[in-house]
Each structure stands twice: as C-alpha cells, then as structure tokens.
Amino acid sequence: MREPSAIKAVSAGGGVAAVIVAAGRGERAGQADGPKQYRHIGGRAILARTLETFLTHPRIARVVVVVHADDRLLLEKAVGDHLARITIVTGGRTRQESVRLGLVALDDTIPDKVLIHDAVRPFADRDLIDRVIDVVSSGQGALPALPVADTLKRESRDGTIGETVPRMGLHAAQTPQGFPFRPILDAHEKAHQAGRDDFTDDAAIAEWARLPVRIVAGSPDNVKLTWARDIVMADQRLNGARLSFPDIRTGNGYDVHAFEPGDHVTLCGVAIPHDRKLSGHSDADVGLHALTDALLATCSAGDIGTHFPPSDPQWKGAASRLFVEHAARIVRARGGRIANADITLICEAPRVGPHREAMTAALSDMLGITAERISIKATTNEKLGFVGRQEGIAAIATASVVYPGEVPE
Numbered sequence: 001m002r003e004p005s006a007i008k009a010v011s012a013g014g015g016v017a018a019v020i021v022a023a024g025r026g027e028r029a030g031q032a033d034g035p036k037q038y039r040h041i042g043g044r045a046i047l048a049r050t051l052e053t054f055l056t057h058p059r060i061a062r063v064v065v066v067v068h069a070d071d072r073l074l075l076e077k078a079v080g081d082h083l084a085r086i087t088i089v090t091g092g093r094t095r096q097e098s099v100r101l102g103l104v105a106l107d108d109t110i111p112d113k114v115l116i117h118d119a120v121r122p123f124a125d126r127d128l129i130d131r132v133i134d135v136v137s138s139g140q141g142a143l144p145a146l147p148v149a150d151t152l153k154r155e156s157r158d159g160t161i162g163e164t165v166p167r168m169g170l171h172a173a174q175t176p177q178g179f180p181f182r183p184i185l186d187a188h189e190k191a192h193q194a195g196r197d198d199f200t201d202d203a204a205i206a207e208w209a210r211l212p213v214r215i216v217a218g219s220p221d222n223v224k225l226t227w228a229r230d231i232v233m234a235d236q237r238l239n240g241a242r243l244s245f246p247d248i249r250t251g252n253g254y255d256v257h258a259f260e261p262g263d264h265v266t267l268c269g270v271a272i273p274h275d276r277k278l279s280g281h282s283d284a285d286v287g288l289h290a291l292t293d294a295l296l297a298t299c300s301a302g303d304i305g306t307h308f309p310p311s312d313p314q315w316k317g318a319a320s321r322l323f324v325e326h327a328a329r330i331v332r333a334r335g336g337r338i339a340n341a342d343i344t345l346i347c348e349a350p351r352v353g354p355h356r357e358a359m360t361a362a363l364s365d366m367l368g369i370t371a372e373r374i375s376i377k378a379t380t381n382e383k384l385g386f387v388g389r390q391e392g393i394a395a396i397a398t399a400s401v402v403y404p405g406e407v408p409e
Helices: 046-055 069-085 095-104 126-135 181-193 202-208 228-241 286-297 321-333 353-367
Strands: 016-022 060-067 087-090 113-118 141-147 152-155 161-165 171-173 177-180 213-217 246-261 264-267 270-273 276-278 337-346 374-379 392-406
Touching (some): 046 113, 087 095, 113 126, 177 181, 177 202, 202 213, 270 353, 286 321, 286 392, 321 353
Parallel strands (some): 016 060, 060 087, 141 213
Antiparallel strands (some): 337 392
C-alpha cells in the first residue's frame, strides 16, 4: 500500500535518510498558538531547528517531513529556505501511520539506513545521530536511550502504590531511532496489514517484527517538548545562550514658548501662578510638548505638529496632556514600553521646585509609569538670551522606550 501524497526532493539511492514526524496536533501543549512543532523557541520554529540538524549532517542524504494535511502553509512559513531540500508527505491518523507513509515515500530511492525522529526534539545533536547511524546494520536497529534514574512506582486502582518497579535495566527511549530501511518498512507494512496501530514507537514495531534493536547512549539534552512549560523552558534556554541586543530606543524633544500677559503658566500638567502666561495655540505647556516629540521620535511617528497642527481650531486652548497621552498610545500600539521620561525646564521664573511632586504625579498618570521612572529638572539660563531676559521658557525632554525584538545586525 504505497500511496502517500508527497512532494519529492530528488536524491540518489543508498546512504542514510531521515523521516521527521511533524503531523501531530500537540494537544498536551495547548492549541492556542497552533501545533507545537511550529511554535518558536529562540526566535525560530521548533521544526526549523530540528530540520536544520538533519539537513546539515554530512551523512544524511535525504530528509522526509511528514505533516498534517492542514499544516502545509505553516510548514512553508516555518522552514523557509529549507523547503526545496525536503520531501513533504501528508501524514495519517496516528504517529505510527505517519511514519509508515514517510517510509513509503523513500521507497523510490531505497536508502540503506533510515532515522525516524520526532519533530519536537530540537536538541538532538550530531554526535547522537552518529552514534545511532554507526550501530545500525542490515540486521539490527538502534535506539538512543537513557537509564531510568528515578524510582518507579506502579499505581493500584485505588490510587495507592501497588508496587515499586525495579529500575535495573530500564531505559527511557529517545529519537532518532535508526533501522535498516527495508526491514523497518516491511515491519510497518506488516503491522498496518494486521490492523495493529497501538505501537508507541518504531523500536516497538521492530521488536514485534523480530528485528533486533541495540540501545545506544542517548543525550540528556535531547528532550521532547511535550507540555507548554517545556516550550517555555526551551525558549529560555536558547535565549539565555545567545547574545541579546534588546531594542531600546531614545527620543529627544525641544520646545519653546514666549510669554504674554496672563496670571499663570502650565508646566508638565500643573498650573503655576505667575505674572504672565505662555503664548500658544493650546495651553502652551512647553514641557509636555517637548515630551510628546520625544515619545513620537522613538517610533518615527512624526512630531507634535503632525498630529496636532496649530492651524486646527479644535486644539485651541487644549490641555497638552492630550498630546502626551496620544503619543503614549502610539508607542504602546507598536509594542513599546515606556522605560523613563526626563524633562528639563529652562527658565528664570517661576520656581519649579515647589511643584515638582505634582508634576511627577501628573506625568505618572499620563504615561502609566511609576514616579521613579520620571525626572523633572529645572535650570536657569544665567540671565543670557531670551530665557535670561525672561521672554519665554524652553524645555528639553528625553524618553526611553523598549520595543519588542532585537536591534538588527
């Protein structure tokens, strides 16, 4: 029954081939983010990492990937440039059936040896693969395994311990499992024709078909990513192993407004009694205008005039906190997290110090960050220039925002 639907990658016969089983649904890891073999660890799909190990191994001539019928687009997106180097086969209802279909797809080239590997074991290394290949012969398979270290208990029907199982000679099986090609294909075909679909791995089918399988040393790193927490831990492992360049961006803003007759100025959202006010289309809050530009600069979103042109009458007399809150929403819509805001007010008067706490509280509310991430400073211009002549107030603002991803190389 040699009937798989496959896209063939041309290869000569003989040598070593690999069948990567990636047709499972991965229910135990949850389905919110799709089948687990397509989820990302260390910035790449699990399946892509697994495939790369086998495609770059110098002793492996051909790789077959068995996928679910619904996952062809997921596969293409995950493996990218590797697509032209693999044979794609649509899997069956069970893992056992998917393996059989993968083996059938190799029957046109007839390799000498075949490795069968779970897609969700992305940490199999070259040494492990070599150990398996070296042991496989025309009459013998190879199973990588680790001796069981934990004490084993058999549970009774009532939930109590029925007995302690001696662990001497017990091993935890891994993949890739290696076999002579023709005998393992025949064993799968025989099991299929007999209606047997209850084997949990390929070594069990080989055992049933009386094909000897020798145990070789497995690898403690060669873990199977079964549960959601396994994927999280694998991601942390890979992220911790690589040099990270977080995408932290800094934006600057500068603004200045002249004085005109009035009875108060608004600085950083706080009204301060004064013998004059600042001239502007809105409330002329020079500190918040500079901060708005600084925030927009972190994601190349223009400046305050782009979003709130002075020619638009709706902004006449508007509270400048509206501008800051708008800029903060743009930053967050692009995945940014505001790390800190720093504002320097440059003026001879009024005094800023008595109002710093109120300004900090106002900015904390606008930006949604804690007071310890906000700095408000004031300085004079030493009686120099327009600020020194008390003709107006200037402000310089700096904002730091952390965005998703890393700085490009």
